[in-house]
Amino acid sequence: ERRFPASPFWRKRSANLGDDDRGSRPVPPPLTPTMKLRAAEGVRIAEGPVLENDFIVSREILLAPDMERPVRYWGSICLPDLFREVITSSDVGRVAERARFPVDRVFGAIDWLYRSGYLIVES
Secondary structure, three states, X not given: OOOOOOOHHHHHHHHOOOOOOOOOOOOOOOOOOOOOEEEOOOOEEEEEXXXXXXXXXXXXXXXXXXXXXXXXXXXXXXXXXXXXXXXXXXXXXXXXHHOOOOHHHHHHHHHHHHHOOOEEEOX
16 A cells, blocks of 8 residues: 555555565475365364455354464455365365366465465375
8 A cells, every 4th residue: 555654554564565474384295186184283164254345244264373364265266165175075186176166276275275374284
């Protein structure tokens, strides 16, 4: 926002532009279609306020203890729904194939959840 750069809100926001929400978490190995993933510790689906059109409504959101704020969408993909599918499926490839979105977009959203620390490889 260039109209109000001196306001406290925008000064704080611009100071954090280069910060990495993952902290010191190690970079996971590349995601493959045959991986079986599970929820990382403390990650959960909850009800929370989201902006929908011109209204704030209660919808499912995805929460993680080390993330600053909850998430709901990755593009047009609803992350709580996708998260639920991934943790109950036999592997990532099956989730991507069954989704109503293009496989590469679904795989990209799963990869984002995985690299952001919402999902980890099941051992």
